[in-house]
Amino acid sequence: MCCTDTQSAETIDYKTGVYLLLLSNHRIAWDFIVLTISSGSLSELFQAVSGWILVHYAGAYVYLLTQAYTLYNLDDFRWGQMRKAAIVKENRR
Numbered sequence: 001m002c003c004t005d006t007q008s009a010e011t012i013d014y015k016t017g018v019y020l021l022l023l024s025n026h027r028i029a030w031d032f033i034v035l036t037i038s039s040g041s042l043s044e045l046f047q048a049v050s051g052w053i054l055v056h057y058a059g060a061y062v063y064l065l066t067q068a069y070t071l072y073n074l075d076d077f078r079w080g081q082m083r084k085a086a087i088v089k090e091n092r093r
Contacts, residue, residue: 028056 012020022029035052039045 031052032049035048036045039048
């Protein structure tokens with residue numbers, strides 16, 4: 001039965017909510033399980049989890065900065081402009 005605009009959507013039960021949460025975050029859960037199983041000691045687990053969190057959260061900023069740097073220093077790829085840029089670079093030496 002489909003909901004219309006006037007009807008409110010049905011709430012989902014607890015089991016379905018858990019399944020949806022696991023499906024939406026399966027990569028994070030899988031990475032954590034692998035880190036937990038593969039660590040040899042508690043200190044290795046702490047180092048791995050802290051590195052994983054750092055990459056997970058700081059990675060987006062690093063990727064953004066890399067793209068911004070690339071766009072800022074982008075060469076001119078129009079026809080013949082690369083050759084001129086290479087000649088100018090050779091003359092600077």
